[in-house]
Amino acid sequence: MLTLVTIPCLSDNYAFLLHDDATGATALIDAPEEAPVSTELSARGWGLSEIWLTHHHWDHVEGVGALVEATGAKVLGARADAHRLPDLDRSYGDGDQFQFAGHDVHVMDVSGHTVGHIAFYVPDAGCVFTGDSLMALGCGRLFEGSPEQMWDSLSRLAALPPDTLVCSGHEYTAANAAFAATIEPENEALKQRTEAIAALRKKNQPTVPSRLSDELETNPFLRAHLSEVKAALHMDAAPNAEVFAEIRRRKDSF
Template sequence: MPLEIVTLPTLTGSMNNYNFLIHDSKTGQTALVDAPEDDGIAAELKRLGWGLDVILLTHHHWDHIDGAAALSSEFDAKIIGAAQDAHRLPPLAQEVSPGESFDLFGREVQVIDVPGHTVGHVAFYMPSENALFSGDSLMALGCGRLFEGTPAQMYDTLTKLSGLPADTVIYSGHEYTADNAAFAMTIEPGNEALQNRVKAVKQARAANNPTVPSLLSEELATNPFLRSTSPEVQATVGLTGADPVAVFTEVRKRKDNF
């Protein structure tokens, strides 16, 4: 029986964060991916009649960890995060490293190193669920701003994630898709798949519906940060035939100033 994955917008503040509940209806166990706050998440768990057993943290930024310690205390949930980031995460019950796997409710979770947005950022991939919890690495029509890592690191991260099965569902950390879509149209306006996706994003947001998660196949076809080898993308940024890392670097620079 597949796990139930609930996309949960942050219920307090204006962070536009998403966190995710992973629920095993057979055992009644529940995990949370990232914890920007505690009160709203606790209220939603109680509304659903669920406890909380595990908290997975992708990276150290406050808007992904601020509620973790309080939720861990309230629900007696163990916190799992990257060993290399343990010094700037809430106290971890289990430290994990890239390349390792661990068990979550009888399913394998693979730990993937995804530096770029931060150094020490990890993603959690569950092959049985076709699910990638990417935090602020690969995002819907975008990627995270480079606060600590280099463009080459983020390009390598995105290339690595692009190699996952095309039907992988990408559970990313923020509702930034409308802004990302507007930017993407400045980079590859002739992309028909992108044009169609932009329309769908506008419709979803007009109805106050989330645009996360997304499919990796959608990202490969429309996300400008995954399309550094596209002739139109290269031409737009004036780097036809250039190294894809250089193309990615220019696209990321333009997004930073968009």
């Protein structure tokens, strides 16, 4: 059995622990800072076996050095991004697969936010670690990649099983919900989700991870191909990636 733990870090980041109960192996996905991760590991009596990195931005890697020094964990990341990541023990590219405590881990290139950004899909855990690619009700800004790249990345993530948990890197969900309502103000699923998000945040509880099925119903960045979204933007005949680009443009200035 695999246990998933969400760890708030910095002001609005998340890291995740994936623990195999049978072997005691533990993986950390992204390392925004050391202290909250070490505190969680200590509280649970877990060691740290591996650190998986989605991309090179400082708020996802800052804690790597201290954690490696303290635990001896091996660091895994994207081959294409290795020159910008902390020193890697193993590197992977799109379509690669590796084993974690006997469980398959599938590596997906999800470039767009950055070039070389990867996601880790773990079928046995029913979750995908997406960093700043697909986020709860949003997606990352296109700092390096093109709209076409990001739309392709999001489309591939959208094709995973609907009950997959999307483990993304930030607590941006309430703001994302407010923007989503400007695209689809009559979306009933979005209205209900926005209320649920407000209730969670009022209790200072995370809105991450989210269910992919919910993202498919409410996340405007996954819905750029739908006729109703195109109509709302007066882009009925536009290619999907062009509609996505317009939604991203609007979010950037929201």
